Amino acid sequence: MNLPATLLLAVSAAAFTLPASAQFAKPEDAIKFRQSALTVMGTYFSRLGAMANGKAPYDAAAAAADAEVVAMVSHLPWQAFGPGTDKGRETAARPEIWQEQAKFKDRAEKMQATVAEKLLPAAKSGSLEQLKAAFGPTAQSCKACHDDFRRK
């Protein structure tokens, strides 16, 4: 299945500012991509959580490296929620994503800002206490979006 050119144009002009390279040939490619990016981000965020919650030994170098992955990948999923990507592959994305674009965008941006401004500096500080303090607000910024925009 190929998207018609008009839809590709619409994707480029979506509410999220998309670089020219951010187009996906098919909705299922976009869905697979965003799920993949969120899986990578979630895996590394969980590792930080295990350290913050005492379920894994604190390793300052690993924490810093893990947070670098979270920070980079935190920017990636959003380009793949363009118009027409609400179906095409199994997805937990709720229709509210496309009905309440401003709110969704706000949640996504708050998460990215929390990661960049709280989680990453804390993980690079070498202090477990700082990591613990940053983990909760970051997890809350994930949850705030999941609660409204992800199917249970």
Next chain:
Amino acid sequence: MNLPATLLLAVSAAAFTLPASAQFAKPEDAIKFRQSALTVMGTYFSRLGAMANGKAPYDAAAAAADAEVVAMVSHLPWQAFGPGTDKGRETAARPEIWQEQAKFKDRAEKMQATVAEKLLPAAKSGSLEQLKAAFGPTAQSCKACHDDFRRK
């Protein structure tokens, strides 16, 4: 399903040097993670390919940013090919990955080196000619591993 502690220990001591945080609770988590990382890497590598092959307009800033994603993510999948992760979820991984660990490791390392030493500098150079020159060898380093270790 939970892995027995002995298998988790085996995963930690796998041929690939794993950080303490690189354990996966279940084989299916490892498979999902590596597929996700490879999907993210492949998406960004394809964007560079589209520019290199004249199928998308050359955008020097986008090329540099795309290559940064490829370079970071190129290091991530390999930790998730530990012992016992040959099944647990649909996977294109061939048994040869675990039977020919040294060869698989060599292929993975060559790809990472090609990305770091050829693709990334070329993408950051601002020169489309350099990107074109680096794209082929990098694609070959992907293919060399896929040919032997990925099911058709």
